[in-house]
Amino acid sequence: MKQTSDLHVVETRSLISPAEIHQKLPLSETAADLVASTRDRVRSILRNSDRRLLVIVGPCSIHDVNAAYDYGQKLLPLREELADELEIVMRVYFEKPRTTVGWKGLINDPHLDGSYDINTGIQRARKLLLGLADMGLPAATELLDPIIPQYIADVIAWTAIGARTTESQTHREMASGLSMPIGFKNGTDGSFHIAANAMLSASQPHHFLGINHDGLASIVSTTGNPDGHLVLRGGSKGPNYAAADIEEAAYQLASMGLHARVMVDCSHGNSNKDYRRQSVVLSDLAEQVAEGSRHLMGVMIESHLVEGNQPIPADLSELRYGQSITDPCVDFPTTEKMLRELARAQRGLVPSLA
Numbered sequence: 187m188k189q190t191s192d193l194h195v196v197e198t199r200s201l202i203s204p205a206e207i208h209q210k211l212p213l214s215e216t217a218a219d220l221v222a223s224t225r226d227r228v229r230s231i232l233r234n235s236d237r238r239l240l241v242i243v244g245p246c247s248i249h250d251v252n253a254a255y256d257y258g259q260k261l262l263p264l265r266e267e268l269a270d271e272l273e274i275v276m277r278v279y280f281e282k283p284r285t286t287v288g289w290k291g292l293i294n295d296p297h298l299d300g301s302y303d304i305n306t307g308i309q310r311a312r313k314l315l316l317g318l319a320d321m322g323l324p325a326a327t328e329l330l331d332p333i334i335p336q337y338i339a340d341v342i343a344w345t346a347i348g349a350r351t352t353e354s355q356t357h358r359e360m361a362s363g364l365s366m367p368i369g370f371k372n373g374t375d376g377s378f379h380i381a382a383n384a385m386l387s388a389s390q391p392h393h394f395l396g397i398n399h400d401g402l403a404s405i406v407s408t409t410g411n412p413d414g415h416l417v418l419r420g421g422s423k424g425p426n427y428a429a430a431d432i433e434e435a436a437y438q439l440a441s442m443g444l445h446a447r448v449m450v451d452c453s454h455g456n457s458n459k460d461y462r463r464q465s466v467v468l469s470d471l472a473e474q475v476a477e478g479s480r481h482l483m484g485v486m487i488e489s490h491l492v493e494g495n496q497p498i499p500a501d502l503s504e505l506r507y508g509q510s511i512t513d514p515c516v517d518f519p520t521t522e523k524m525l526r527e528l529a530r531a532q533r534g535l536v537p538s539l540a
């Protein structure tokens with residue numbers, strides 16, 4: 187008999203269940219409070235009942251949890267100092283969607299050596315999120331594999347659906363059941379219409395396949411997520427962070443009955459992947475804020491301890507500490523300047539309570 191299935195499958199390994207991981211690495215009461223209250227503040231910013239700006243800032247991807255803690259320890263005092271103007275949430279990305287191929291993130295290949303030890307990757311990711319939350323630092327991520335939320339979503343305050351997956355029904359269904367506010371990136375061509383359709387779709391109930399807490403394949407039914415919004419990240423046709431782009435997007439979103447306040451990603455298509463341009467984008471946005479822009483709800487910055495990026499070396503001991511192995515990032519001193527510039531612009535707006 188001809189073999190007709192598994193022609194391209196080498197092996198299938200079993201995956202630890204969400205229940206086992208949650209038992210091993212439980213969410214503390216402090217962490218749960220931080221996650222829930224941060225989500226509430228993000229919702230208020232989205233609805234303009236909190237006039238501050240949401241800032242998602244941190245490495246393009248996490249490959250070294252020690253460097254991520256070091257980064258978090260530097261970011262936390264800034265989050266506290268600038269809290270009257272900015273809701274700062276650390277970018278803690280474990281899953282990388284690739285244009286073609288490449289390292290797909292800490293969950294997929296935590297040892298960076300092609301061993302694809304996903305069970306370790308999931309635990310490492312969850313442990314870092316719990317550690318950051320217990321420190322008082324909320325986390326944002328991109329959710330890519332629809333099975334992963336069961337393992338880490340309870341520790342996530344804000345999630346992105348990326349430019350490469352915003353048009354995917356699977357990701358819209360997943361988003362419809364997630365508990366946190368979600369930013370849908372515009373498509374890689376720069377068009378925001380697919381993200382608007384994603385917001386519409388994810389706001390509705392869906393019935394789809396997933397896993398339950400015990401890891402069993404299940405039929406998942408959702409209510410829809412009312413907290414979807416647009417993230418303008420530029421695209422192949424160029425950047426889309428100008429006031430006119432934001433105004434146009436807000437107008438179109440409002441006409442579809444969707445949240446009209448948008449976030450702008452200073453990186454990716456808006457910086458043409460030149461990390462030095464992120465501060466140029468940020469300065470433009472700060473000017474828009476100072477001029478009273480009502481449609482900008484927040485910004486995203488790709489930032490690490492050390493600027494730029496590096497290829498993954500054959501000898502991993504040659505990795506430069508605190509530098510991205512995916513997209514290039516601004517360094518921490520530049521990040522601090524950018525955050526202070528944005529806070530200053532916002533300060534001009536926040537009404538005095540005196």
Ligand SMILES: O=C[C@H](O)[C@H](O)COP(=O)(O)O
Nearest residue numbers: 282283284285286288512513
């Ligand atoms: O942010 C990360 C990258 O832009 C995204 O994962 C795609 O990367 P690639 O084009 O290098 O594959």
Ligand SMILES: C=C(OP(=O)(O)O)C(=O)O
Nearest residue numbers: 283348349350371419454
């Ligand atoms: C992949 C990312 O962004 P985008 O989906 O906008 O390319 C990212 O933020 O890491």
